[in-house]
Amino acid sequence: MKAIIILSALGLATMFVGVYNFKKALLPMILLGLLAVIGINTMEWNTNIHYYNDMLYFDNWAVSFTNLILAVSILVFLLSGQYFKKNTDHLEDNYSIIIFTIIGAILMVSYSNLAMLFIGIETLSISLYILAGSKKTSLASNEASLKYFLMGSFATGFLLFGIVLLYGASGTFHLHGIKDYVIENHASLPTIFYVGILLMMVGLAFKISIVPFHFWTADVYEGSPTLITAFMATVVKIAGFAAFLRLFFTCFSSITEHFVPILCILAVLTMFLGNITAVYQNNFKRMLAFSSISHAGYMLLAIIALKESSFIAILLYTAAYSVATITAFAVLLMIKAAHQENDSIDTFNGLAKRSPFMAFTLTIAMLSLAGIPITGGFFAKYYLFANTISAGYTWLVVLAVFNSAIGVYYYFKVIIAAYFKEGSEEKLSIFPAYQLVLIITAIATLLLGILPGLITEMM
């Protein structure tokens, strides 16, 4: 909770630093601030404090998801220094809005009252609408912003109506109040309660881009500024899934028979549609968008299993997925910085000759996303699938494994482009900050794969 207060102060300070023209000090200040927040947040480990009349509840899950979000944000900020170098007009605004987005994400992983869930999602989304359109003169960015805005607020409407119906049935916004209500009235829950669950599911599915509520994803990912896409693809997924799981695990785990069949169908659709569409993409950002949809499908399996260990599964999976995605976007940004080329997969042609280091880190990231052993992605997938099998959904896991096999095809397309295709011969120089990010992400990916116990034992 202290994390939220300090980050709010940091966000405001960032705006004022912009006013007084200390632009050089901006990035170091934010990075130090975020590191400090990680430290302070970690001190809340095992304390399990309820804040503000039980509005927020910082259990170990909230603390670990918060730390993951902050760590990913630090990586994004490391990339941002170079990215905003050419255009420093609204630097401080961009930075402070990113920080406010992080606050929204933290609220989403630590709420214990539906009001806080609503505020968190809105803080996150409204900030992202602005960030998606932050390239004001680019038509693609404008379009992405408008689409994200319209679809996002549409989803908010559903979420809100769902919250209202749950309140109407149970008379409380507190997660534990709703849980008690469900257990007491197990046999005779009113219709509006089920409709409420369904509408909340729709609202949350929009945010984490589950089929059939995924159609905005590819357009928004493609149109937004690449750095913002990297931020969106990682932080929103982490926060969205943590929020989804927290709500369903706390409140509805005793009435799974009413919504799990729907989730199963959605998961199957999401996996197939995401993977098959990704195969046909030539634009790297669009490919990553559809890959993010398919990963959302896998992660939905953890919510279907709905056990305590689902939290570990989601934590591991989002960690592996975020780190790999950040690597992919960092390499793309680096290539684009050199050439202003398009986002097509062909831009990776001959990367191995131009910069062996970048080709290598990109390969690790792609292997991790595809779920090949000794990378983080493999262990995360393994844990997730094992968790789902032990909950008794073997058929779903069979379909998921089949889908991972499809995934290998399009992730390897990138690796093949980097190693076996002829491209420009010009050497690529790499910015120090990017090098640092790539080293950190590569090490993190391998560590998650070789020593996953670091996370699983801790819980």
Add this chain to the structure above:
Amino acid sequence: MTDQITHIAKTIPIEHYIYLSAILFSIGVLGVLIRRNAIIIFMSIELMLNAATLLLTAFSTYRSDAAGQVFVFFIMVVAAAEVAVGLAIIVMIFRNIKSIDINLLNKLKW
């Protein structure tokens, strides 16, 4: 006075509030799906939010529980922030393409 209003509000059964809000909400959803003008879509979204607000107040009155009405303030604040950002985005689009018909926005595959 307040008791009186609560009493009058309660003479109408809660189902009627639910039906009214559900109808308003559905009109909003249909508006978003059918209309092609960004401003109208935006208005339809507001209609959805306000349907939720109306139902929230009704539930809150019936249960004599203030939590629902406090939530309404949250919704108002959020809706206001959304309006500010949304109109800014629409103005930005209008500056670039001189129209707010979302069918013209086909640079990215929809």
